[in-house]
Amino acid sequence: MVNQEAYRRELEYLIQYAHDDWLGFSVLSGSVGSLLGRGASFEEQLGLLLRIVGDLYDAGARAGDLTESPQEPFLPWRAEKAEVLTRIAAEVKTSSRLPDSGDVCWFTVP
Numbered sequence: 001m002v003n004q005e006a007y008r009r010e011l012e013y014l015i016q017y018a019h020d021d022w023l024g025f026s027v028l029s030g031s032v033g034s035l036l037g038r039g040a041s042f043e044e045q046l047g048l049l050l051r052i053v054g055d056l057y058d059a060g061a062r063a064g065d066l067t068e069s070p071q072e073p074f075l076p077w078r079a080e081k082a083e084v085l086t087r088i089a090a091e092v093k094t095s096s097r098l099p100d101s102g103d104v105c106w107f108t109v110p
Contacts, residue, residue, distance in 0.1 A: 002035050002048065010035060011055055018061040019109045022074070024101025028052055032098060045098055050085050056107055057081045063088070063105040074108055 010031050017023050032040075032048045040048075053063070063084050064076035077084060091104045 007035060011052065011059075014052065014056060015059045015061065015109075018056060018059075018107050021108070022066060023056075023061065023107040025099035025103055025105075026101040028107075029098035029100070042096065046089065046092055049092070049098060050089055053088060053107075054081060054085055057084060060109045061107045062110055063107055066106055074106070074110065076110055077105065 014023065014028070014031060017027065028049060031052060032045050036044060036048060057063075058081075062076040063079075064074050067073055067075050077087075079087070088104055092099055095103070
């Protein structure tokens with residue numbers, strides 16, 4: 001069970017991060033680990049990761065890919081929240097571990 005106050009603080013930090021920079025999965029995976037502690041199952045970790053991604057989406061952050069283009073360094077996915085969550089869940093389940101930065105996608109507030 002996640003402490004709701006700790007979750008709120010962590011989410012505020014992640015939202016600010018997404019406003020300031022590209023937010024990668026290593027940061028999100030670290031948040032999941034901090035909030036759940038040791039011994040959490042992969043399913044619990046994935047569930048919390050998807051909750052965080054959903055809340056980031058609600059706060060204006062978008063998933064996308066970094067590009068080589070100086071004019072458009074971030075290419076947001078053209079997808080609704082449910083599609084983003086489904087895609088991320090599928091890719092994370094395939095690897096059977098929480099992703100690192102550079103895996104799956106990045107997040108930012110465009």
